[in-house]
Amino acid sequence: MLAWKDFNKKSLSGYIFLALIIFLLDYWPLFVPLKNIFNWPFQSLRESVYCLNNGDWQKIFSSGRTSSLEQENQKLKEERVRLIGEVALLQGLNDENQKLKSLIDFYPEDYHFLPAKVIGRSGDYLIINQGEKAGVLLGQLVVSAQHLVGRITEVYTHEARLVKLGSSLLEWPVLIFADQPDCFSNSIVCQKGRGIVSGQIIKEILREEEVAEGDLVVLLDDPAGILVGRIVQIWESQDKLFKQAKIEKLINPDRLTEVFLIVK
Amino acid sequence: MTKSNFTWSILVLVLFLTAFLEAVLIPFPLTLVLIIILAFYYGERVFVWAFWVGLWQDLLSWRHLGSWSIIFLITVYLINHLKYRVFGLNQEKLSLPD
Incomplete structure (x- = not known):
């Protein structure tokens, strides 16, 4: 007690030293338990304050009816995002359909096409997501519509590598x-x-x-x-x-x- | 409780409330302003509360622990230094009685 009183009298240098020690110690997870204890009762308060900071006053002071309307609104927003995703998927399928149609129009009837997605590239090579399981063979030509893309040089179970057009390897x-x-x-x-x-x-x-x-x-x-x-x-x-x-x-x-x- | 102590307790409470408001609502250094005012009127007595309010504010605002304490303590020191050495105000008159 006496030491504490003495410490108080010394004031500034002691407090600055103490603050510096705390400051330095906070670089290690030493005060994490203290922060956790401190933060636990303040969690809901923080949430309210975060809402306030975001100008979301209604969330805190809204009535039951307003709250249910907001929930419905939130659900509708989520539904909208899901539908946008579906539209994008359908658009992708439509694009693929169009490309296949142009291939069928261009190439002889006895040619068939195996669609593949490009999943990576390294240097002169592209990597596609079709491999031995899908029937990919060495030397197979890869096209995009009427344009040559490259030739398959390595085939794995579920992937294949092709040399790109423009490479001096082919x-x-x-x-x-x-x-x-x-x-x-x-x-x-x-x-x-x-x-x-x-x-x-x-x-x-x-x-x-x-x-x-x-x-x-x-x-x-x-x-x-x-x-x-x-x-x-x-x-x-x-x-x-x-x-x-x-x-x-x-x-x-x-x-x-x-x-x-x-x-x- | 004497009138002086009561006033001082209220001021300390206000100080902590201000730190709370600053950390969660108002992005303006209200606590620093209040610390400056208190340091001018109460001198070295503010050191202890500058330290604790700094820690309190660091905890509330998720800052590095001790940073606001250091800032407040240095501010209080500078205010005291300016008051006594630069402006030549009488230290004995402004210091609180033991």
Whole structure:
């Protein structure tokens, strides 16, 4: 008691020291039990005060009828959120339906499609959510509408990895044709040249072939006609025997969320 | 209970209520203002309550424990220092009797 009185007389330095000690000790969970004891009786008070701070005065002072109306309102809001989710789901299904329809219109009848979702990417690869269980095979082509996305290189039970279009890991024989009406559905007639695409470069285009910037590039075979890209630059190769061209992709594989695997 | 003690008790109660109001309702440093006023009139006697009110406010406002105590104590010290050393007011007159 005497020590406490003495402490009181010393005042400032003692209190500041004590406050500093408490301040430092609060970096450890030493005062947590004290805070819990303190907070327990104040919990409902805090809730009321939080409502007050949010301007939600009605929640505290509302009558029984008002309260039930508010509950009903809250339920309606939750129902609205659920319905918005359902609409989004239906919209997604509709989009998928539209894409499948365009695939059926474009490809021969004996081709089928397996839809897959892109679930990740790393470097030149995309990862899809279909694997061996769904019948995915090595070398299978992956498309998005009429555009080539890549080729399956690794198959796991429930996942598969594909090399993206534009990667230098794969080479594709391609056909070059003019970007004119009716040429897309009949590319063989409008063809201007052939080559082998590796990465974003088309190699081994014969010098006499009249390829030009803006021409479209499609896969040559198996199945033919899948869009690879558009020529943006042409130059002669170092050995002067061939031409080379740079292509730009018409889709960005990194932005895709849904793709289709071609099943023969 | 003497009149002086009664007044002082009321003031301490008001101090704690102000800290409560500040922590839960009004985002304005009301307690600090009140501490400054009390420090000016009651001098060193406010030290002990500045310390406890600081802790009380830290607990109410979920702040780091001891932070408001330190702020209040330093404020009280500065007020006292200004009062006695800068403005030259007579310490004996303003200090409360033992």
